[in-house]
Amino acid sequence: MGSVALRWSEADRDQLRRHLPEAVVVFPVGATEQHGPHLPTSTDALIAGAVAEGAATAAAGRSGRPLIVAPTIACGASDHHLPYGGTLSLSPETLLAVLCDLFRSVAAQGGRRVVLLNGHGGNVGVCHAAAAAGSTRFDLSVAHLDYWRLAGAEGEPPVPGHAGEFETSMVMAVRPDLVGPREPRANAPEVPAVPGVELHSAAVWRRIDGYTDRPELARADAGERRLGDIVGRAADRLVELARVL
Numbered sequence: 291m292g293s294v295a296l297r298w299s300e301a302d303r304d305q306l307r308r309h310l311p312e313a314v315v316v317f318p319v320g321a322t323e324q325h326g327p328h329l330p331t332s333t334d335a336l337i338a339g340a341v342a343e344g345a346a347t348a349a350a351g352r353s354g355r356p357l358i359v360a361p362t363i364a365c366g367a368s369d370h371h372l373p374y375g376g377t378l379s380l381s382p383e384t385l386l387a388v389l390c391d392l393f394r395s396v397a398a399q400g401g402r403r404v405v406l407l408n409g410h411g412g413n414v415g416v417c418h419a420a421a422a423a424g425s426t427r428f429d430l431s432v433a434h435l436d437y438w439r440l441a442g443a444e445g446e447p448p449v450p451g452h453a454g455e456f457e458t459s460m461v462m463a464v465r466p467d468l469v470g471p472r473e474p475r476a477n478a479p480e481v482p483a484v485p486g487v488e489l490h491s492a493a494v495w496r497r498i499d500g501y502t503d504r505p506e507l508a509r510a511d512a513g514e515r516r517l518g519d520i521v522g523r524a525a526d527r528l529v530e531l532a533r534v535l
Contacts, residue, residue: 298315298358298359315358315404318362318363319362319363322335330465333453337460339362339409341407343359367379401430402429420434433535440524452500456516458472463514463516
């Protein structure tokens with residue numbers, strides 16, 4: 291079967307019925323949450339959707355399977371952003387149930403392979419749990435990929451930050467019209483980190499005002515380069531996943 295990339299929302303039922311048994315269905319998983327005073331609340335959903343679309347298009351000619359990009363899941367687990375406003379959050383339990391219901395829908399229509407392409411740090415644990423649940427409850431093969439882990443040079447740690455220079459540059463590449471003014475932040479507060487340890491702290495979020503590092507340093511050309519690199523690496527992952535799932 292030749293490779294093809296489809297958007298679920300633009301395909302008709304016959305196309306989906308025909309392709310699902312052999313396809314890899316890619317779910318971009320984002321969030322609607324505050325990203326400081328300069329980025330849109332849709333930042334995570336925008337980037338996850340752009341990476342998924344770009345990667346599926348780039349991989350379609352060599353994946354050996356149809357690639358179907360599902361509509362972006364626009365709300366994620368974002369309770370830690372609620373104090374700042376501008377946030378629509380699902381509890382982790384609700385997001386897990388939503389993902390499992392979507393897996394159930396795919397399986398009921400003959401689908402066998404799913405990739406969660408995640409764009410929000412608060413979703414990581416839920417996506418991991420959902421992938422495990424989907425594989426056992428619905429006999430699916432489920433992969434979970436956090437897009438930012440593909441950033442930077444191979445072998446380097448992922449670029450950190452929330453609504454800082456990294457994410458701001460990415461939004462400048464995807465939707466520059468949504469990037470607002472960025473005040474200089476010469477003394478950006480440090481975020482404590484311990485290698486190999488995930489740290490969650492409401493006190494830290496308050497101290498840094500809900501966003502990290504120095505977004506005023508972001509440039510569109512850097513965002514375009516990063517996005518291109520991430521899309522290329524995500525496409526390679528989809529090709530490999532189409533082979534092994």
